[in-house]
Amino acid sequence: MKIERLKTDLLIIGGGTAGCYAAITVASNAAGKNTAENKGAGVQDAAGLKILVVEKANIKRSGCLAAGVNALNAYITEGRTPRDYVEYAKKDADGIVREDLLYSISEKFNEVTAHLERLGLVILKDKDGKYVTRGNRNIKINGENIKPILAAAVAKAPNVQVLNHVNIFDFSVHDNRIDGAFGFGIENDTFYAIEARAVIIATGGAAGLYRPNNPGFSRHKMWYPPFNTGAGYAMGIRHGAEMTTFEMRFIALRCKDTIAPTGTLAQGVGAKQVNALGEVYETKYGISTSERVYGTVAENLEGRGPCYLRTVGITPEQEESLLKAYLNMAPSQTIRWIENDTPSKANVEIEGTEPYIVGGHTASGYWVDTKRATTIVGLYAAGDVAGGAPQKYVTGALAEGEIAAKSAVEYIQSKVAEHAEATIKEGEIENHIAEIEKFLGKQGGNTAEARSESVERLEEEMQAAMDAYAGGIKTGYRYSENQLAVALKEIEKIEARVGDLHADDLQEVMYIYELKERLTVCKSVIAHLAARHETRWHSFAENTDYPEKDNERFRKYVNSRLENGKIKIILRELTTEGQRNYEHHH
Amino acid sequence: MSIIIDQGKCIGCGRCHDVCPGTLIKINENKKAFIKYPKDCWGCTSCIKECPVHAISFFLGEDIGGKGCKVHTEKVKGEKNDIVRWFFELNDGSVKTIDIDPKESNKY
Structure with missing residues (x-):
């Protein structure tokens, strides 16, 4: 095995949505220019900083958006405010969210969306040039190529180097301060010891913890990317980082077998959830994300299953649009329809997936402050690996990438990030x-x-x-x-x-x-x-x-930290109404 | 659910290998791509979109109700811009197509 020692200013682990955007953010002003294309993102005085993105696959199609995405689910539509979004996410999680974190991303949703459009994302507009909305928080896009668009922007960014097909498996932490990471090339027989002044962890959440819906040949036909293994969580846990809300698991309500999204059916053609008797049951259980799953489970347990999304009777035009929409994000469902009855002829059966741990949908992840600093000094978290801010989706991951990048640069430019030569020892x-x-x-x-x-x-x-x-x-x-x-x-x-x-x-x-x-x-x-x-x-x-x-006892965050090999549980107070800042102490 | 790579069509360009989010596709001694870990496929279809010679197709496994339909895409000239044509080769030999204009947003 070859050994390669690398040195960088900012190391970004994981080149998915959040990681790519973090790199674009730092780089866009690094060359001292502010082009129309990258206006909006960018940090001041980042010129000369070296940025290294390390990705275990290839950033062109890695992470959650490999197949594409059908809509941007977090956007502040006309007449709505970031406050409304915070309230929505808070209600959906029954209070267990960090308002400060939600505010900071909600205020950036529209900015990062406009930036994506400048980078080449197709967003549906009406006659007046306004984005066409889907419900109160969503806009319609053609997101099949969203990841190649982000990857192309990274490739153009000055000062950014990308290492594809390199798997990072451990942080280098000394005295609770991160100074690099260890990895290996999965195809080039090389061990990497990377020294960095600051690190952004953006490795996504964890799939594959629980037995999947179809454990045989199609075991990876799952909602969340099976390649997101919780690496970022695990590395942090082992080095004693504080984690939050891992008990708020995410279970997606999906089309049976294909595990394709249901939101496009529910919001696109207004399909209601019905049981085997044809009864609409959502009103009985509530419409929060978890209640929609629970209602389906309960109807099945009580003998009124299977459950469906009622699509029978949609028009041929609606059907054609649905077949296309699924090709852009979950082609399996379109194949299913083509091989069997189409949605106008048969309702679409739904089921809950196995549970995942994913900070972009629920609140599980690193316990971070408003700057996305974790409790390990110099380590910042963005996207699904960061906790406290559920319902962040694509635009929230971009926003967190930007916030984490700016914070990391600020930290690098402070004296704190100065390291002595060679922080990683040969013995390690x-x-x-x-x-x-x-x-x-x-x-x-x-x-x-x-x-x-x-x-x-x-x-x-x-x-x-x-x-x-x-x-x-x-x-x-x-x-x-x-x-x-x-x-x-x-x-x-x-x-x-x-x-x-x-x-x-x-x-x-x-x-x-x-x-x-x-x-x-x-x-x-x-x-x-x-x-x-x-x-x-x-x-x-x-x-x-x-x-x-x-x-009385559990309107609190349940946090944890590994101490002497034991997981110590820490209960922390919730943010107060409208709180914009929640700094933790190291 | 997984992919099939037609060894006769493959030109060994390696683009499918490069983009697979699981790095599941390898190039063999004959400079042909093959899927080394078929059960690990997520079904994202990234490789299919990259393949310049349409050598890769995607199918649903029998365990999730698949009936043998094989799917691939081709870029074809549209009126205004290139469009993506999805081909569905069904078990009975018939072929269906769906055209997607990348410049058009989803309706839903």
Whole structure:
């Protein structure tokens, strides 16, 4: 294995939506010019800063937006204010949000949207040149190529270098201050030790913790990218970063089997959720994101399933538009319709997905201050990896990328970020390489059991344990304290077997590290689920020991931090009405 | 659900390998692309859109109700600009197409 030592000012880990936009933000003024194209983003005095984006795939199509996106779901439409958006997100999460974080992104939604349009995104406009809205917060776009558009802007940005196909698996942290990260090229047999003055973590959330809807051949036909393994969470957890609200899991209500979005049907053609008897049931359970999932689960449990989105009777024009809209974001659903009955002839069956941990939809993630600083000095978080601000979607991820970038530059320019030469010691590199080579060198271990051990098998066991004992699809998302205790034991047993795994190449080493990341995240999820002694969000956190909401004790953030190998739970006070700033203390 | 790469059509340009968000596609000794980890495919269709010779098609697995339809895209000249034509090759041999104009927004 070759060893490459790199040095940069700002290291951005993960070149998805938030990571790319962070790079564009810093770079757009770095050359001292403010072109029409990148006006709006950009930070002052960033000239000369070196920025390195490290991505485990290729930024052209990596992350959540690989297939495209059908609408921008977070936009302040005419007559609405950022305050309205904050209120909406707060209500949807039943109070457990950071108002300061939500404000700071809501105020930027329209700005980053205009910037995207200048970069080449097609947005539907009316005769007067105004964006056409879908509901109160959404605008209609052709987002099939949104990721290539962002990647092209990164490529044009001065001072930005991109390392594709390099997997970062650990931070370099000394005295709770980050000074770089470690990774390896999955196709070039190279180990990377990267020193940086500041780091933005933008690796997304975690899929694949729970047994998916279709665990066989199509196991990766899931809502969230299966390549988002919770790496950013895991690295932070291991280095003692404070995390928040991992118990607010996200479960998407999707079209059955294809796991395609339902919002386009509900909002596009006004399709209502109906049970097998044809009854509209949403009014019975409420219309928050979690209640929509819960209603569907409950109707099934009570024998009135399956449930559908009522599309029968839509016009041929509507149907044609639907087939096209899905091709731009979830082609599987269009194939489904073409192979079977089209939506005008048959209602679309819906189901809940397995739970995910994702800070762009719920509030799970790094505990950050308004500047997106984590509790590790010099480490900033943006996008799905950052907690506290649910419903951030694409535009929120862009906004957080921008905020994190500006904060990181400010930090770099302060004296605090000055490091002595060579913060990463040779010994640290040697230790990491020794671990990687151990996996590469093993030929299946000594015992029969170890020989047959595979990442796939351990991953399936982890998902089965989470499914059965930590509120997966199997239990209708419900769990009890006793079940969670079993889940933790199972996860720890699987963790103990990871050392027996063997890898043929560095891509397979990455799969081992991804499994370890998921196991780390699972333990935090279990600890958080066990700590919230109430049921505030049906399905997302359905605690059968505490089936009621407890405002007195749990109108609080449930946070956690790893201390001496144990997860310590910390309850923190909520932001107050309209609060714009919530600084944490290190 | 996964993809099939037609070895006869593949020209080994490597663009599908470059864009796959899971790095699941590799190039073999004969300079042809193949999917090394078919079960890990997310179904994003990035590779299909990149392929200059339409060698890659996408299908739904039987486990999620797929009936053998294979899908690929081609860029064709439209009246004003290039459009993306999606081809659906059904099991009975028939082919359906849907045209998407990248300059037009989704209606929904």
